Amino acid sequence: VAPDRVRNFSIIAHIDHGKSTLADQLLIKTDTVENRDMQACLLACPSCALPWMTTQSHALQLPAVSRSLAACEGCLLVVDASQGVEAQTLANVYLALENDLEIIPVLNKIDLPGADPERVKREIEEVIGLDCSHAIMASAKQGLGIEEILEEVVRRVPPPADNRGKPLRALIFDSYYDSYKGVVVQFRVMDGELRRGDLVKFMNTGCEYDITELGVLSPKAVEVDSLYAGEVGYLAASIKQVADARVGDTVTLKKQPAAEALGGYTEAQPMVFCGLFPTDADQYPELREALLKLQLNDAALKFEPEVSSAMGFGFRCGFLGLLHMEIVQERLEREYDLDLITTAPTVVFKAVTTDGTEHIVDCPSKLPPGNRLDSISEPYVRLEVITPKEYVGSIMELAQQRRGEYVDMQYLTETRTTLVYNLPLAEVVTDFFDALKSRSRGYASMEYALTGYRENDLVLLDIKINGEMVEPLAAIVHRDNAYYVGKALVKRLKELIPRQQFKVPIQAAIGARVVASEAIPALRKDVLAKCYGGDISRKKKLLKKQAAGKKRMKSLGKVDVPQEAFMAVLQIN
Ligand code: GDP
Ligand code: MG
Numbered sequence: 001v002a003p004d005r006v007r008n009f010s011i012i013a014h015i016d017h018g019k020s021t022l023a024d025q026l027l028i029k030t031d032t033v034e035n036r037d038m039q040a041c042l043l044a045c046p047s048c049a050l051p052w053m054t055t056q057s058h059a060l061q062l063p064a065v066s067r068s069l070a071a072c073e074g075c076l077l078v079v080d081a082s083q084g085v086e087a088q089t090l091a092n093v094y095l096a097l098e099n100d101l102e103i104i105p106v107l108n109k110i111d112l113p114g115a116d117p118e119r120v121k122r123e124i125e126e127v128i129g130l131d132c133s134h135a136i137m138a139s140a141k142q143g144l145g146i147e148e149i150l151e152e153v154v155r156r157v158p159p160p161a162d163n164r165g166k167p168l169r170a171l172i173f174d175s176y177y178d179s180y181k182g183v184v185v186q187f188r189v190m191d192g193e194l195r196r197g198d199l200v201k202f203m204n205t206g207c208e209y210d211i212t213e214l215g216v217l218s219p220k221a222v223e224v225d226s227l228y229a230g231e232v233g234y235l236a237a238s239i240k241q242v243a244d245a246r247v248g249d250t251v252t253l254k255k256q257p258a259a260e261a262l263g264g265y266t267e268a269q270p271m272v273f274c275g276l277f278p279t280d281a282d283q284y285p286e287l288r289e290a291l292l293k294l295q296l297n298d299a300a301l302k303f304e305p306e307v308s309s310a311m312g313f314g315f316r317c318g319f320l321g322l323l324h325m326e327i328v329q330e331r332l333e334r335e336y337d338l339d340l341i342t343t344a345p346t347v348v349f350k351a352v353t354t355d356g357t358e359h360i361v362d363c364p365s366k367l368p369p370g371n372r373l374d375s376i377s378e379p380y381v382r383l384e385v386i387t388p389k390e391y392v393g394s395i396m397e398l399a400q401q402r403r404g405e406y407v408d409m410q411y412l413t414e415t416r417t418t419l420v421y422n423l424p425l426a427e428v429v430t431d432f433f434d435a436l437k438s439r440s441r442g443y444a445s446m447e448y449a450l451t452g453y454r455e456n457d458l459v460l461l462d463i464k465i466n467g468e469m470v471e472p473l474a475a476i477v478h479r480d481n482a483y484y485v486g487k488a489l490v491k492r493l494k495e496l497i498p499r500q501q502f503k504v505p506i507q508a509a510i511g512a513r514v515v516a517s518e519a520i521p522a523l524r525k526d527v528l529a530k531c532y533g534g535d536i537s538r539k540k541k542l543l544k545k546q547a548a549g550k551k552r553m554k555s556l557g558k559v560d561v562p563q564e565a566f567m568a569v570l571q572i573n
Pocket of ligand 1 (some may be wrong): 017020108109110138142
């Protein structure tokens, strides 16, 4: 295809504003356009392709989105006309501006009775500073405005520059694992040309491959012999796992390599860690197999064996965020039929010991002992919240409770406000998103990005059950909150751990100092005692219930601790 007939654009929007629905409509429409003057390449934003990259894992979604945007000359900014500009709308617009894209505003869902496109247009103009006089009114659901969008794309989005004569450089913006072809890599050719059979090199990983299949997704895979600068396509080359074909890497030819890779390559860094232990020790090899399989298609999933005196053999796993963690756990349990005990998620702390060495601490119990510690730092994020103004007070209170540092507040419009805070990532990855939603009746939206590490007065809170230290229950907390968290945690553990045949003391301690203690009284009677003489089916039911309850228990010494106890620290605020 002649370069002047190509248009590469992506769709950006806040979650649920209609990206996927609109993408489907555009594909249907371009497919039925008889006069094929134009080949529109639609790069759907990764946040519609990968469900786990939405809502909570915002910060992590951005590198991938930015690669998609770097592969385009323009984008559609889709805003729900019944809602308005939200936190992710803004974050995505900044990325589009950084990439010098032509931005076409689209007001979607105009069919809704609550739609107020004029108000939302004003909002986009005021907040983003984008001219909305040519904004398109659309209903992706009813197929309204679709042709106008395509016409506007052809008119306003520039065709790709003609860089065919240069050495090959293709930008990877997505990849997924296929059990027949190996990893399927999606890319945009920025310079030069690529042919089936070419021997290629991935510039950042240094890996070399023979291309076995080359094609375009429109949206079904159609094989082609070659792709030129400006075109978007896919390749397969018997690549074993997606970690070998990372988003942001540059593909070049082994024979005539480009001098420099395209910018923007970053390795996915896990930000949240937790321990995964099989309830039944026999399932350890199966858990390992399952994690290896998931990793084929998930470059961000990290894991290494972990042995704990309390928990036995398991894995320390790293995730992009909480949602990523939950999805992996869910798949391990549902698709691989594993019963797991998950320990509370923690961020990665950095500790400096008195000899000047820096230690990466992805598990609280790995913190060097207090007498050797010089300082502890924790990751911070810049959090941006957009909310109707009536919830501002309550949200500020929440941010302060979570050790937030106020940065800025601005009225976006008469009724909506944006709030900016710096706060520790550890406070965001607990239940911040849920708390925000409940305080704003679901109307506030948020977005955050990692800004760096900051030293804080942090301490290790140890938990002892029946006199024994339970490493997986330890937490790193701010000294000011340690007493309160300790008290609340032992109280919660007392409620969660079932009574045993003997009295079980529970203590929270900082170093040798006990800051809180409780005790679970001994079981008075056999639970089954009250069934004696009763009918047998009731007794069976009770036994069954106990067995089901047991499934998610871990025996720590002589005490059975249920799964919920390992998460108790998250519910304290
Ligand atoms: P995404 O998260 O941005 O990909 O949004 P989706 O395309 O998944 O749409 C979110 C929800 O909004 C779905 O229930 C859609 O059916 C609905 N939706 C999308 N476009 C429209 C529209 O134009 N009108 C109405 N009424 N609903 C829409
Ligand atoms: Mg979607």
